[in-house]
Amino acid sequence: MDFDALWLTLRLAVGTTAILLLVAVPLAWWIASGHGSGRALVQTIVALPLVLPPTVLGFYLLVAMGPLTAPGRLLIRIFGHPLAFSFEGLLIGSVLYSLPFAVQPLVAGFQAVDRGFIEAAAGLGARPAKVFVSVVVPMARTSLLTSAVLTFTHTVGEFGVVLMLGGNIPGATRTLSISLYDLVQDGNYAAANRTALVLIGFAMVALLAIYLLPSMRKVDGRQADIVR
Amino acid sequence: MEGRLTLSDSLSEDLLTVRMKHRVGAVSLDVSFALTHPWTVLFGPSGSGKTTVLRTIAGFVRPDAGSIARGGDVLVDRASGVFVPAHRRPVRSAGQTAWLFPNMTVRSNAVYGLGWSTKPDDAQKAIEETMRLFRIQDLLDRKPHELSGGEKQRVSVARTVISAVTYEGPSSTLLLLDEPFSGLDYAMRDELVGGLREYLMRHKIPVLSVTHDVGEAFQLDAEVIRIADGRVVQQGPASDALKDERQRLMSQLKSGS
Numbered sequence: 001m002d003f004d005a006l007w008l009t010l011r012l013a014v015g016t017t018a019i020l021l022l023v024a025v026p027l028a029w030w031i032a033s034g035h036g037s038g039r040a041l042v043q044t045i046v047a048l049p050l051v052l053p054p055t056v057l058g059f060y061l062l063v064a065m066g067p068l069t070a071p072g073r074l075l076i077r078i079f080g081h082p083l084a085f086s087f088e089g090l091l092i093g094s095v096l097y098s099l100p101f102a103v104q105p106l107v108a109g110f111q112a113v114d115r116g117f118i119e120a121a122a123g124l125g126a127r128p129a130k131v132f133v134s135v136v137v138p139m140a141r142t143s144l145l146t147s148a149v150l151t152f153t154h155t156v157g158e159f160g161v162v163l164m165l166g167g168n169i170p171g172a173t174r175t176l177s178i179s180l181y182d183l184v185q186d187g188n189y190a191a192a193n194r195t196a197l198v199l200i201g202f203a204m205v206a207l208l209a210i211y212l213l214p215s216m217r218k219v220d221g222r223q224a225d226i227v228r
Numbered sequence: 229m230e231g232r233l234t235l236s237d238s239l240s241e242d243l244l245t246v247r248m249k250h251r252v253g254a255v256s257l258d259v260s261f262a263l264t265h266p267w268t269v270l271f272g273p274s275g276s277g278k279t280t281v282l283r284t285i286a287g288f289v290r291p292d293a294g295s296i297a298r299g300g301d302v303l304v305d306r307a308s309g310v311f312v313p314a315h316r317r318p319v320r321s322a323g324q325t326a327w328l329f330p331n332m333t334v335r336s337n338a339v340y341g342l343g344w345s346t347k348p349d350d351a352q353k354a355i356e357e358t359m360r361l362f363r364i365q366d367l368l369d370r371k372p373h374e375l376s377g378g379e380k381q382r383v384s385v386a387r388t389v390i391s392a393v394t395y396e397g398p399s400s401t402l403l404l405l406d407e408p409f410s411g412l413d414y415a416m417r418d419e420l421v422g423g424l425r426e427y428l429m430r431h432k433i434p435v436l437s438v439t440h441d442v443g444e445a446f447q448l449d450a451e452v453i454r455i456a457d458g459r460v461v462q463q464g465p466a467s468d469a470l471k472d473e474r475q476r477l478m479s480q481l482k483s484g485s
């Protein structure tokens with residue numbers, strides 16, 4: 001069992017989840033609010049990582065972060081080293097790759113909040129930011145948890161982007177899934193088995209959490225419980 | 229009953245002027261009117277466009293054409309492109325549906341529309357008085373799903389009234405209520421109609437409400453704006469505008485005895 005890889009994987013998953021929630025919440029709200037003609041395009045771009053081979057995203061990120069492009073050269077100047085084959089580079093790749101897993105549950109959750117609640121709040125003089133924080137987010141809190149759990153587990157299970165973008169540097173870019181691949185290559189099946197079991201454990205716990213959430217989902221169900 | 233009152237002594241003459249055209253579904257609205265009385269009622273059959281008029285004044289509907297002004301403040305003017313968003317209008321509204329926030333207690337719902345107050349003691353007094361008026365003091369720690377339909381309705385209207393009486397602006401706020409008494413039993417309705425009218429007059433808060441209840445319009449001693457097929461067909465005191473309806477009701481009652 002490669003504990004460096006486990007620690008790195010956890011750091012990567014926590015970092016990705018934290019960054020993605022900050023990005024995905026406003027982005028999902030913008031998509032769910034349904035104005036702006038660029039909405040379909042944004043939704044397409046957000047969903048792209050779902051259908052693209054991870055190697056495609058990894059390849060372009062590798063090129064974009066390298067010294068061949070202007071943004072890559074800027075990043076090198078800011079960080080002092082190329083982002084490819086570094087933890088920061090991995091973080092950027094993970095954020096992009098897990099974007100749909102963070103955004104889509106939130107869009108569904110925000111859309112499920114009836115406009116009537118939002119109008120009622122505005123009719124009481126509440127600013128949109130207050131309405132979002134005090135009404136929309138609490139009512140969509142199950143979706144927030146789903147979004148966070150999916151992002152976390154998806155990042156833990158990532159392979160293609162990590163391999164393309166991070167290479168396989170122990171302690172810096174070798175995550176659990178890469179470590180598993182290495183162990184199998186070396187013929188160390190016992191260690192591979194332990195690593196695989198840890199990954200299964202992560203996935204089980206996460207999915208169990210999502211399916212146990214319906215007890216909290218009742219709160220959302222009350223949206224229908226209104227006077228007509 | 230006391231004499232008809234106008235607010236011209238305490239408020240600007242034009243409480244609200246509305247001139248709007250708007251198409252919703254099969255109804256094509258084309259209405260203009262001005263509010264001059266403390267309580268004005270939009271009266272008309274279902275589907276005549278009353279609710280759309282209210283929602284346009286509140287800021288939830290952009291009219292196809294026309295303008296709405298409150299005193300000197302333009303709230304909407306399609307010609308010049310002015311559109312003040314709902315939360316910045318000197319207007320507080322409650323829809324037909326209660327829409328109590330399910331994640332909050334009745335108490336939190338009731339004070340949701342409270343802004344920063346320069347006179348917190350006055351605000352506190354007004355909150356307590358409104359809660360007593362609507363008889364919701366005993367419901368404050370409950371969640372919306374624990375209330376009956378009538379209770380939800382009362383909390384919803386009380387919430388908007390609290391927001392209006394604690395409003396601090398250059399002028400008072402205009403209260404928009406869509407069938408505020410519809411879900412209530414008769415005893416509660418009678419008590420509340422009289423009490424609320426007196427209470428809001430005291431706070432100098434003008435009201436525009438929607439109803440199709442003749443008795444309610446009379447009891448409120450309201451100015452009535454009759455709407456049919458998207459047009460204003462008559463405006464005047466209830467005794468005038470609803471003369472025929474009143475007659476019909478009376479004869480129905482007589483023939484029933």
